[in-house]
């Protein structure tokens with residue numbers, strides 16, 4: 623039996639081994655393991671790639687979100703609106719900061735935050751909106767920016783799953799995700815579209831004052847050494863990870879194209895299966911398929927499909943099985959089951975298939991043949 627991996631970091635490494643080994647060995651030789659030259663070099667390379675003024679690297683994507691909220695001087699009691707259908711990190715940092723998370727439903731087609739729902743959730747206490755570019759495609763940024771402007775709100779883009787994707791505005795202007803709001807955040811978790819070989823994250827902004835506050839917040843609240851102007855945290859990308867990411871950044875577009883190619887194969891293969899809805903590509907964003915997530919008809923036994931695929935060596939995880947408002951840690955008198963119909967429907971009916979940068983056509987054929995066999 624074949625064993626298909628969800629991501630294939632081993633083959634990816636083999637293909638760029640020489641460059642990666644050389645960059646790691648440079649760091650081992652100069653021993654500046656923290657704040658080595660590779661860190662600022664990677665920051666400026668990523669800024670150039672994204673066409674953003676400032677990139678501040680940090681320890682991981684969760685810290686990046688927390689640092690964004692610290693830099694915006696959000697205070698306990700301030701409300702922050704975010705999507706209910708997302709990885710927990712987004713809402714976790716809102717809670718940790720003593721802010722009030724306000725959850726809203728998502729669009730059934732794109733799984734990203736629903737603008738009408740955001741509109742309804744805005745109160746005088748609202749200070750920020752955190753759209754999540756889920757699974758590799760953009761939240762409706764133009765509408766969100768409009769709302770934010772109208773109500774004087776900050777926008778923090780969670781770009782952990784969509785680094786390298788672009789948003790096209792109505793006037794044709796194109797911007798990379800993460801550079802559109804006041805602050806963008808991302809993660810370099812190994813399986814993300816741009817992943818390192820450990821933990822890592824980054825924050826983006828075009829606002830120089832915010833950039834200074836972000837740097838200081840990530841560095842114990844310091845701007846001048848041993849002068850602490852505010853309470854900060856310690857959150858750094860180490861030099862070895864920066865050296866690895868400098869190499870991998872050169873391949874990011876190619877990696878995203880490989881994911882798109884796999885997604886196209888899936889789409890064509892499943893076109894005739896009426897129980898499956900393949901991902902819809904939002905017209906303003908080029909989907910870069912961090913995940914390839916299907917929505918199954920309600921009458922499909924998802925668990926049966928999942929275990930059938932598992933027996934064939936095909937992992938098919940559920941991103942995400944439980945909406946945030948039904949998670950133990952985030953239960954709240956404001957919310958009950960049934961309040962977020964789209965999110966709840968998705969949590970019950972989505973299933974994801976392997977997608978990564980090294981997928982071979984024979985693997986795609988194997989996977990799609992098995993899925994088709996299940997439905998025939």
Ligand SMILES: *Cc1c(COP(=O)(O)O)cnc(C)c1O
Pocket residue numbers: 682683684685708709711712754780782783808809810811821822823
């Ligand atoms: C991965 C992820 C994060 C957190 O990133 P870490 O580096 O694991 O802390 C945050 N938000 C979203 C949407 C993610 O997918």
